[in-house]
Amino acid sequence: MNRPIRNIAIIAHVDHGKTTLVDCLLKQSGTFAAHERLGERIMDSNDIERERGITILAKNCAIEYGGTRINIVDTPGHADFGGEVERVLSMVDGVLLLVDAVEGPMPQTRFVTRKALAQGLKAIVVVNKIDRPGSRPGWVVDQTFDLFDRLGASDAQLDFPVIYASALQGWASTDYTERRPDMAALFEAILAHVPPPAALPGLPLQLQISTLDYNSYLGRIGIGRIRRGVLHPGESVALRFGSEDRGTARIGQVLTFSGLERVPVEEASAGDIVAVTD
Structure with missing residues:
Protein backbone atom coordinates (compact mmCIF):
# COMPACT_ATOMS: atom_id res chain seq x y z
CA MET A 1 0.00 0.00 0.00
CA ASN A 2 1.48 3.32 -1.07
CA ARG A 3 1.25 6.25 1.33
CA PRO A 4 3.07 9.54 1.78
CA ILE A 5 6.58 9.08 3.17
CA ARG A 6 9.36 11.34 4.38
CA ASN A 7 12.88 10.02 5.09
CA ILE A 8 15.04 12.14 7.36
CA ALA A 9 18.22 11.89 9.40
CA ILE A 10 18.82 13.75 12.64
CA ILE A 11 22.36 15.08 12.88
CA ALA A 12 24.01 16.83 15.79
CA HIS A 13 27.13 17.20 17.85
CA VAL A 14 27.26 14.93 20.90
CA ASP A 15 25.09 16.14 23.79
CA HIS A 16 23.11 18.67 21.76
CA GLY A 17 19.89 16.79 22.55
CA LYS A 18 19.38 14.60 19.50
CA THR A 19 18.12 11.49 21.22
CA THR A 20 15.93 13.52 23.57
CA LEU A 21 14.35 15.12 20.50
CA VAL A 22 13.64 11.75 18.89
CA ASP A 23 12.14 10.48 22.14
CA CYS A 24 9.88 13.54 22.22
CA LEU A 25 8.73 13.07 18.62
CA LEU A 26 7.91 9.43 19.31
CA LYS A 27 5.83 10.33 22.34
CA GLN A 28 3.95 13.22 20.73
CA SER A 29 3.18 11.28 17.56
CA GLY A 30 1.24 8.77 19.64
CA THR A 31 3.73 5.98 19.11
CA PHE A 32 3.50 5.15 22.79
CA ALA A 33 0.26 4.91 24.75
CA ALA A 34 -0.20 7.46 27.51
CA HIS A 35 0.21 4.85 30.24
CA GLU A 36 3.52 3.54 28.93
CA ARG A 37 6.71 4.64 30.60
CA LEU A 38 9.59 5.75 28.45
CA GLY A 39 13.13 5.19 29.60
CA GLU A 40 15.61 7.95 28.97
CA ARG A 41 17.44 7.75 25.63
CA ILE A 42 15.18 5.03 24.27
CA MET A 43 17.06 4.82 20.97
CA ASP A 44 20.37 4.11 22.70
CA SER A 45 19.90 0.37 22.93
CA ASN A 46 23.54 -0.65 22.72
CA ASP A 47 25.24 -1.34 26.08
CA ILE A 48 28.24 0.82 25.21
CA GLU A 49 25.92 3.65 24.21
CA ARG A 50 24.12 3.55 27.54
CA GLU A 51 27.40 3.43 29.42
CA ARG A 52 28.96 6.34 27.54
CA GLY A 53 25.76 8.34 27.07
CA ILE A 54 26.26 8.78 23.33
CA THR A 55 24.70 7.35 20.20
CA ILE A 56 27.11 5.16 18.23
CA LEU A 57 25.04 3.06 15.85
CA ALA A 58 22.30 4.44 13.64
CA LYS A 59 18.82 3.58 14.84
CA ASN A 60 15.68 3.62 12.74
CA CYS A 61 12.17 4.43 13.81
CA ALA A 62 9.01 5.68 12.14
CA ILE A 63 6.19 7.91 13.25
CA GLU A 64 2.84 8.78 11.73
CA TYR A 65 1.82 12.41 11.45
CA GLY A 66 -1.02 13.81 9.39
CA GLY A 67 -1.35 10.60 7.40
CA THR A 68 2.35 10.59 6.47
CA ARG A 69 4.89 8.06 7.63
CA ILE A 70 8.10 9.80 8.70
CA ASN A 71 11.09 7.44 8.73
CA ILE A 72 13.67 8.82 11.14
CA VAL A 73 17.28 7.73 11.33
CA ASP A 74 19.07 8.75 14.51
CA THR A 75 22.72 9.05 13.56
CA PRO A 76 25.94 9.06 15.59
CA GLY A 77 26.83 12.42 17.04
CA HIS A 78 30.38 11.53 18.07
CA ALA A 79 33.41 12.10 15.83
CA ASP A 80 34.66 8.53 16.27
CA PHE A 81 31.71 7.17 14.30
CA GLY A 82 31.52 9.53 11.34
CA GLY A 83 31.59 6.68 8.83
CA GLU A 84 28.23 5.50 10.08
CA VAL A 85 26.78 8.93 9.33
CA GLU A 86 27.84 8.81 5.69
CA ARG A 87 26.10 5.49 5.10
CA VAL A 88 22.91 6.71 6.73
CA LEU A 89 22.72 9.85 4.59
CA SER A 90 22.28 7.70 1.50
CA MET A 91 18.89 6.59 2.85
CA VAL A 92 17.29 10.00 3.39
CA ASP A 93 15.98 13.01 1.48
CA GLY A 94 16.64 15.67 4.09
CA VAL A 95 18.22 16.26 7.48
CA LEU A 96 17.36 17.87 10.76
CA LEU A 97 20.51 19.70 11.80
CA LEU A 98 20.28 20.09 15.56
CA VAL A 99 22.39 22.81 17.17
CA ASP A 100 22.61 23.96 20.76
CA ALA A 101 21.09 27.39 21.41
CA VAL A 102 24.15 28.43 23.42
CA GLU A 103 27.06 26.63 21.76
CA GLY A 104 26.00 26.80 18.09
CA PRO A 105 27.61 24.61 15.40
CA MET A 106 30.42 22.42 16.71
CA PRO A 107 33.25 20.48 14.97
CA GLN A 108 31.26 17.29 14.36
CA THR A 109 28.38 19.41 13.07
CA ARG A 110 30.78 20.74 10.44
CA PHE A 111 31.87 17.24 9.35
CA VAL A 112 28.36 15.88 8.99
CA THR A 113 26.99 19.03 7.40
CA ARG A 114 29.69 18.87 4.71
CA LYS A 115 28.65 15.30 3.89
CA ALA A 116 24.96 16.20 3.77
CA LEU A 117 25.48 19.26 1.57
CA ALA A 118 27.73 17.31 -0.79
CA GLN A 119 24.88 14.84 -1.32
CA GLY A 120 22.54 17.70 -2.20
CA LEU A 121 20.45 17.34 0.94
CA LYS A 122 18.63 20.32 2.39
CA ALA A 123 18.51 20.92 6.12
CA ILE A 124 15.93 22.04 8.60
CA VAL A 125 17.93 23.76 11.32
CA VAL A 126 16.59 23.01 14.80
CA VAL A 127 17.95 25.34 17.47
CA ASN A 128 17.50 23.16 20.55
CA LYS A 129 17.70 23.95 24.26
CA ILE A 130 16.23 27.37 23.54
CA ASP A 131 15.24 27.57 27.22
CA ARG A 132 18.87 27.38 28.42
CA PRO A 133 20.30 30.36 30.29
CA GLY A 134 22.54 32.28 27.90
CA SER A 135 20.58 31.16 24.84
CA ARG A 136 21.55 33.21 21.77
CA PRO A 137 19.40 31.97 18.87
CA GLY A 138 20.19 34.83 16.47
CA TRP A 139 23.93 34.25 16.80
CA VAL A 140 23.47 30.49 16.38
CA VAL A 141 21.49 30.91 13.16
CA ASP A 142 24.09 33.35 11.79
CA GLN A 143 26.89 30.94 12.65
CA THR A 144 25.03 28.10 10.94
CA PHE A 145 24.49 30.18 7.81
CA ASP A 146 28.18 31.10 7.72
CA LEU A 147 29.10 27.43 8.14
CA PHE A 148 26.87 26.41 5.23
CA ASP A 149 28.36 29.17 3.09
CA ARG A 150 31.95 28.12 3.85
CA LEU A 151 31.09 24.53 2.99
CA GLY A 152 29.85 25.51 -0.46
CA ALA A 153 26.10 25.24 0.07
CA SER A 154 23.90 26.13 -2.88
CA ASP A 155 21.49 29.05 -2.71
CA ALA A 156 18.65 26.62 -2.09
CA GLN A 157 20.56 24.96 0.76
CA LEU A 158 21.35 28.35 2.30
CA ASP A 159 17.65 29.17 2.40
CA PHE A 160 17.03 26.80 5.30
CA PRO A 161 14.00 26.92 7.60
CA VAL A 162 14.68 27.35 11.32
CA ILE A 163 12.74 25.77 14.18
CA TYR A 164 13.40 26.74 17.79
CA ALA A 165 12.81 23.97 20.31
CA SER A 166 13.15 22.63 23.78
CA ALA A 167 13.12 18.87 23.29
CA LEU A 168 13.35 18.37 27.05
CA GLN A 169 10.20 20.42 27.62
CA GLY A 170 8.50 19.09 24.49
CA TRP A 171 7.81 22.17 22.36
CA ALA A 172 8.89 23.76 19.10
CA SER A 173 8.15 27.07 17.41
CA THR A 174 9.05 29.13 14.34
CA ASP A 175 9.53 32.12 16.67
CA TYR A 176 11.97 31.77 19.56
CA THR A 177 10.03 34.35 21.60
CA GLU A 178 6.84 32.31 21.40
CA ARG A 179 6.58 29.04 23.28
CA ARG A 180 4.14 26.60 21.70
CA PRO A 181 2.30 23.74 23.44
CA ASP A 182 3.86 20.89 21.43
CA MET A 183 6.21 19.86 18.60
CA ALA A 184 3.69 20.53 15.81
CA ALA A 185 5.87 23.25 14.25
CA LEU A 186 8.66 20.73 13.68
CA PHE A 187 6.35 18.05 12.31
CA GLU A 188 4.87 20.58 9.87
CA ALA A 189 8.34 21.76 8.81
CA ILE A 190 9.31 18.17 7.98
CA LEU A 191 6.23 17.69 5.79
CA ALA A 192 6.74 21.05 4.08
CA HIS A 193 10.50 21.05 3.49
CA VAL A 194 11.65 17.42 3.18
CA PRO A 195 10.75 16.16 -0.31
CA PRO A 196 8.96 12.83 -0.66
CA PRO A 197 11.14 10.02 -2.00
CA ALA A 198 11.11 9.36 -5.72
CA ALA A 199 8.50 6.68 -6.34
CA LEU A 200 9.60 4.21 -9.03
CA PRO A 201 7.54 1.10 -8.20
CA GLY A 202 7.19 0.01 -11.83
CA LEU A 203 10.91 -0.56 -12.38
CA PRO A 204 12.99 -3.64 -11.45
CA LEU A 205 13.74 -3.92 -7.75
Whole structure:
Protein backbone atom coordinates (compact mmCIF):
# COMPACT_ATOMS: atom_id res chain seq x y z
CA MET A 1 0.00 0.00 0.00
CA ASN A 2 1.48 3.32 -1.07
CA ARG A 3 1.25 6.25 1.33
CA PRO A 4 3.07 9.54 1.78
CA ILE A 5 6.58 9.08 3.17
CA ARG A 6 9.36 11.34 4.38
CA ASN A 7 12.88 10.02 5.09
CA ILE A 8 15.04 12.14 7.36
CA ALA A 9 18.22 11.89 9.40
CA ILE A 10 18.82 13.75 12.64
CA ILE A 11 22.36 15.08 12.88
CA ALA A 12 24.01 16.83 15.79
CA HIS A 13 27.13 17.20 17.85
CA VAL A 14 27.26 14.93 20.90
CA ASP A 15 25.09 16.14 23.79
CA HIS A 16 23.11 18.67 21.76
CA GLY A 17 19.89 16.79 22.55
CA LYS A 18 19.38 14.60 19.50
CA THR A 19 18.12 11.49 21.22
CA THR A 20 15.93 13.52 23.57
CA LEU A 21 14.35 15.12 20.50
CA VAL A 22 13.64 11.75 18.89
CA ASP A 23 12.14 10.48 22.14
CA CYS A 24 9.88 13.54 22.22
CA LEU A 25 8.73 13.07 18.62
CA LEU A 26 7.91 9.43 19.31
CA LYS A 27 5.83 10.33 22.34
CA GLN A 28 3.95 13.22 20.73
CA SER A 29 3.18 11.28 17.56
CA GLY A 30 1.24 8.77 19.64
CA THR A 31 3.73 5.98 19.11
CA PHE A 32 3.50 5.15 22.79
CA ALA A 33 0.26 4.91 24.75
CA ALA A 34 -0.20 7.46 27.51
CA HIS A 35 0.21 4.85 30.24
CA GLU A 36 3.52 3.54 28.93
CA ARG A 37 6.71 4.64 30.60
CA LEU A 38 9.59 5.75 28.45
CA GLY A 39 13.13 5.19 29.60
CA GLU A 40 15.61 7.95 28.97
CA ARG A 41 17.44 7.75 25.63
CA ILE A 42 15.18 5.03 24.27
CA MET A 43 17.06 4.82 20.97
CA ASP A 44 20.37 4.11 22.70
CA SER A 45 19.90 0.37 22.93
CA ASN A 46 23.54 -0.65 22.72
CA ASP A 47 25.24 -1.34 26.08
CA ILE A 48 28.24 0.82 25.21
CA GLU A 49 25.92 3.65 24.21
CA ARG A 50 24.12 3.55 27.54
CA GLU A 51 27.40 3.43 29.42
CA ARG A 52 28.96 6.34 27.54
CA GLY A 53 25.76 8.34 27.07
CA ILE A 54 26.26 8.78 23.33
CA THR A 55 24.70 7.35 20.20
CA ILE A 56 27.11 5.16 18.23
CA LEU A 57 25.04 3.06 15.85
CA ALA A 58 22.30 4.44 13.64
CA LYS A 59 18.82 3.58 14.84
CA ASN A 60 15.68 3.62 12.74
CA CYS A 61 12.17 4.43 13.81
CA ALA A 62 9.01 5.68 12.14
CA ILE A 63 6.19 7.91 13.25
CA GLU A 64 2.84 8.78 11.73
CA TYR A 65 1.82 12.41 11.45
CA GLY A 66 -1.02 13.81 9.39
CA GLY A 67 -1.35 10.60 7.40
CA THR A 68 2.35 10.59 6.47
CA ARG A 69 4.89 8.06 7.63
CA ILE A 70 8.10 9.80 8.70
CA ASN A 71 11.09 7.44 8.73
CA ILE A 72 13.67 8.82 11.14
CA VAL A 73 17.28 7.73 11.33
CA ASP A 74 19.07 8.75 14.51
CA THR A 75 22.72 9.05 13.56
CA PRO A 76 25.94 9.06 15.59
CA GLY A 77 26.83 12.42 17.04
CA HIS A 78 30.38 11.53 18.07
CA ALA A 79 33.41 12.10 15.83
CA ASP A 80 34.66 8.53 16.27
CA PHE A 81 31.71 7.17 14.30
CA GLY A 82 31.52 9.53 11.34
CA GLY A 83 31.59 6.68 8.83
CA GLU A 84 28.23 5.50 10.08
CA VAL A 85 26.78 8.93 9.33
CA GLU A 86 27.84 8.81 5.69
CA ARG A 87 26.10 5.49 5.10
CA VAL A 88 22.91 6.71 6.73
CA LEU A 89 22.72 9.85 4.59
CA SER A 90 22.28 7.70 1.50
CA MET A 91 18.89 6.59 2.85
CA VAL A 92 17.29 10.00 3.39
CA ASP A 93 15.98 13.01 1.48
CA GLY A 94 16.64 15.67 4.09
CA VAL A 95 18.22 16.26 7.48
CA LEU A 96 17.36 17.87 10.76
CA LEU A 97 20.51 19.70 11.80
CA LEU A 98 20.28 20.09 15.56
CA VAL A 99 22.39 22.81 17.17
CA ASP A 100 22.61 23.96 20.76
CA ALA A 101 21.09 27.39 21.41
CA VAL A 102 24.15 28.43 23.42
CA GLU A 103 27.06 26.63 21.76
CA GLY A 104 26.00 26.80 18.09
CA PRO A 105 27.61 24.61 15.40
CA MET A 106 30.42 22.42 16.71
CA PRO A 107 33.25 20.48 14.97
CA GLN A 108 31.26 17.29 14.36
CA THR A 109 28.38 19.41 13.07
CA ARG A 110 30.78 20.74 10.44
CA PHE A 111 31.87 17.24 9.35
CA VAL A 112 28.36 15.88 8.99
CA THR A 113 26.99 19.03 7.40
CA ARG A 114 29.69 18.87 4.71
CA LYS A 115 28.65 15.30 3.89
CA ALA A 116 24.96 16.20 3.77
CA LEU A 117 25.48 19.26 1.57
CA ALA A 118 27.73 17.31 -0.79
CA GLN A 119 24.88 14.84 -1.32
CA GLY A 120 22.54 17.70 -2.20
CA LEU A 121 20.45 17.34 0.94
CA LYS A 122 18.63 20.32 2.39
CA ALA A 123 18.51 20.92 6.12
CA ILE A 124 15.93 22.04 8.60
CA VAL A 125 17.93 23.76 11.32
CA VAL A 126 16.59 23.01 14.80
CA VAL A 127 17.95 25.34 17.47
CA ASN A 128 17.50 23.16 20.55
CA LYS A 129 17.70 23.95 24.26
CA ILE A 130 16.23 27.37 23.54
CA ASP A 131 15.24 27.57 27.22
CA ARG A 132 18.87 27.38 28.42
CA PRO A 133 20.30 30.36 30.29
CA GLY A 134 22.54 32.28 27.90
CA SER A 135 20.58 31.16 24.84
CA ARG A 136 21.55 33.21 21.77
CA PRO A 137 19.40 31.97 18.87
CA GLY A 138 20.19 34.83 16.47
CA TRP A 139 23.93 34.25 16.80
CA VAL A 140 23.47 30.49 16.38
CA VAL A 141 21.49 30.91 13.16
CA ASP A 142 24.09 33.35 11.79
CA GLN A 143 26.89 30.94 12.65
CA THR A 144 25.03 28.10 10.94
CA PHE A 145 24.49 30.18 7.81
CA ASP A 146 28.18 31.10 7.72
CA LEU A 147 29.10 27.43 8.14
CA PHE A 148 26.87 26.41 5.23
CA ASP A 149 28.36 29.17 3.09
CA ARG A 150 31.95 28.12 3.85
CA LEU A 151 31.09 24.53 2.99
CA GLY A 152 29.85 25.51 -0.46
CA ALA A 153 26.10 25.24 0.07
CA SER A 154 23.90 26.13 -2.88
CA ASP A 155 21.49 29.05 -2.71
CA ALA A 156 18.65 26.62 -2.09
CA GLN A 157 20.56 24.96 0.76
CA LEU A 158 21.35 28.35 2.30
CA ASP A 159 17.65 29.17 2.40
CA PHE A 160 17.03 26.80 5.30
CA PRO A 161 14.00 26.92 7.60
CA VAL A 162 14.68 27.35 11.32
CA ILE A 163 12.74 25.77 14.18
CA TYR A 164 13.40 26.74 17.79
CA ALA A 165 12.81 23.97 20.31
CA SER A 166 13.15 22.63 23.78
CA ALA A 167 13.12 18.87 23.29
CA LEU A 168 13.35 18.37 27.05
CA GLN A 169 10.20 20.42 27.62
CA GLY A 170 8.50 19.09 24.49
CA TRP A 171 7.81 22.17 22.36
CA ALA A 172 8.89 23.76 19.10
CA SER A 173 8.15 27.07 17.41
CA THR A 174 9.05 29.13 14.34
CA ASP A 175 9.53 32.12 16.67
CA TYR A 176 11.97 31.77 19.56
CA THR A 177 10.03 34.35 21.60
CA GLU A 178 6.84 32.31 21.40
CA ARG A 179 6.58 29.04 23.28
CA ARG A 180 4.14 26.60 21.70
CA PRO A 181 2.30 23.74 23.44
CA ASP A 182 3.86 20.89 21.43
CA MET A 183 6.21 19.86 18.60
CA ALA A 184 3.69 20.53 15.81
CA ALA A 185 5.87 23.25 14.25
CA LEU A 186 8.66 20.73 13.68
CA PHE A 187 6.35 18.05 12.31
CA GLU A 188 4.87 20.58 9.87
CA ALA A 189 8.34 21.76 8.81
CA ILE A 190 9.31 18.17 7.98
CA LEU A 191 6.23 17.69 5.79
CA ALA A 192 6.74 21.05 4.08
CA HIS A 193 10.50 21.05 3.49
CA VAL A 194 11.65 17.42 3.18
CA PRO A 195 10.75 16.16 -0.31
CA PRO A 196 8.96 12.83 -0.66
CA PRO A 197 11.14 10.02 -2.00
CA ALA A 198 11.11 9.36 -5.72
CA ALA A 199 8.50 6.68 -6.34
CA LEU A 200 9.60 4.21 -9.03
CA PRO A 201 7.54 1.10 -8.20
CA GLY A 202 7.19 0.01 -11.83
CA LEU A 203 10.91 -0.56 -12.38
CA PRO A 204 12.99 -3.64 -11.45
CA LEU A 205 13.74 -3.92 -7.75
CA GLN A 206 16.77 -2.13 -6.36
CA LEU A 207 17.35 -2.15 -2.59
CA GLN A 208 20.44 -0.43 -1.21
CA ILE A 209 21.53 -1.95 2.12
CA SER A 210 23.14 0.74 4.26
CA THR A 211 23.40 -0.81 7.72
CA LEU A 212 23.50 -4.30 9.18
CA ASP A 213 22.01 -5.64 12.38
CA TYR A 214 21.69 -9.02 14.07
CA ASN A 215 18.84 -10.57 16.01
CA SER A 216 19.17 -13.84 17.89
CA TYR A 217 15.80 -14.96 16.53
CA LEU A 218 15.82 -13.54 12.97
CA GLY A 219 19.58 -13.74 12.35
CA ARG A 220 21.21 -11.25 10.01
CA ILE A 221 19.19 -8.15 9.18
CA GLY A 222 19.93 -5.68 6.40
CA ILE A 223 18.45 -2.19 6.62
CA GLY A 224 18.17 0.08 3.63
CA ARG A 225 16.03 2.07 1.25
CA ILE A 226 14.13 0.64 -1.69
CA ARG A 227 15.34 2.73 -4.62
CA ARG A 228 12.90 1.30 -7.14
CA GLY A 229 10.44 -1.53 -7.58
CA VAL A 230 8.45 -3.47 -5.01
CA LEU A 231 9.82 -5.95 -2.48
CA HIS A 232 8.03 -9.08 -1.23
CA PRO A 233 9.07 -11.70 1.31
CA GLY A 234 10.19 -14.99 -0.19
CA GLU A 235 11.34 -13.69 -3.56
CA SER A 236 14.77 -14.31 -5.05
CA VAL A 237 17.05 -11.34 -5.65
CA ALA A 238 20.41 -10.78 -7.30
CA LEU A 239 23.22 -9.49 -5.07
CA ARG A 240 25.65 -6.90 -6.36
CA PHE A 241 28.51 -4.96 -4.79
CA GLY A 242 29.18 -2.08 -7.15
CA SER A 243 29.71 -3.76 -10.51
CA GLU A 244 30.54 -7.13 -8.94
CA ASP A 245 28.00 -9.94 -9.10
CA ARG A 246 27.64 -11.68 -5.72
CA GLY A 247 25.14 -14.37 -6.73
CA THR A 248 21.54 -14.63 -5.57
CA ALA A 249 19.66 -14.82 -2.27
CA ARG A 250 16.13 -15.34 -1.09
CA ILE A 251 14.45 -12.65 0.96
CA GLY A 252 13.10 -13.91 4.27
CA GLN A 253 10.96 -11.37 6.05
CA VAL A 254 10.34 -7.79 4.95
CA LEU A 255 9.84 -5.45 7.88
CA THR A 256 8.92 -1.78 8.06
CA PHE A 257 9.31 0.45 11.09
CA SER A 258 6.53 1.48 13.44
CA GLY A 259 7.86 3.48 16.32
CA LEU A 260 10.93 1.54 17.40
CA GLU A 261 9.40 -1.79 16.38
CA ARG A 262 9.94 -3.74 13.15
CA VAL A 263 6.67 -4.97 11.70
CA PRO A 264 6.46 -7.75 9.06
CA VAL A 265 4.70 -6.71 5.84
CA GLU A 266 3.74 -8.51 2.64
CA GLU A 267 4.91 -5.69 0.38
CA ALA A 268 7.11 -2.62 0.52
CA SER A 269 7.51 -0.08 -2.27
CA ALA A 270 10.12 2.29 -3.64
CA GLY A 271 10.99 5.11 -1.27
CA ASP A 272 10.47 3.22 1.97
CA ILE A 273 13.17 2.23 4.45
CA VAL A 274 12.91 -1.46 5.34
CA ALA A 275 14.67 -4.24 7.18
CA VAL A 276 15.10 -7.63 5.47
CA THR A 277 16.18 -11.05 6.67
CA ASP A 278 17.69 -13.90 4.69
